[in-house]
Amino acid sequence: MVLQNSGKFKPDRWKSKDRSSGDGGSNFSRDDNSEKRVQHSLFHNEIDSKFGFNRHQEPIERIGWLVNIHPTELLDEDKRLISAVDYYFVEEDGNRFKVSFPFKPYFYLATQKDCEQEVASFLTRKFAGSISQVEQVQKEDLDLPNHLVGLKANYLKLTFLTVTDLTKVRKEIFPAVKKNRERERTSSAYVQMLSSSLSGGVHSEHSKKLTDQMENIIDIR
Structure with a gap:
């Protein structure tokens, strides 16, 4: 056969x-x-x-x-x-x-300066049941030109019980991060300085509170 x-x-x-x-x-x-x-x-x-x-x-x-x-x-x-x-x-x-x-999987988020607490509270409410813990940590940013001097930046560490929860949350956050980074690249430093000068500190603080906190997430690692 x-x-x-x-x-x-x-x-x-x-x-x-x-x-x-x-x-x-x-x-x-x-x-x-x-x-x-x-x-x-x-x-x-x-x-x-x-x-x-x-x-x-x-x-x-x-x-x-x-x-x-x-x-x-x-x-x-x-x-x-x-x-x-x-x-x-x-x-x-x-x-x-x-x-x-x-083990508990995790990833880090970088936010706009002095927005860590607001973003942490927002993410805890938005992804309740998926995120196990959100904590502020300091890590060395190797992308900085002078990172060898040991400068550290503030990051949010998002911890999860399962990889499935991590993937689900990261999938929703990543498009916002990509959009925010693109906005950062295209924005002009001169326009930002002029806007801050004309609007004043009180108006700027008020705008920060009213904005969607997803717009304050600028990096994910």
């Missing part, structure tokens, strides 16, 4: 099940639904167990070779989804295990 390649790819049954949904074939990793994400995490944990990689939870020392890593999501003590990384190990006798290390 001669075997011939039909040219048709037949996915495994579990892969077909993973991709089946009511949104036109998108898999769980693209779905923001928490219940589906939990089921997806449990399903991959079941697959790992079938290959001998059971999650190590006992407080004892084990030595093994790291053979793979994979991002995942876990349920914490409060039954909330959190991001984690699965580390897969093989011991000298051939036994296998994995260790799950939780």
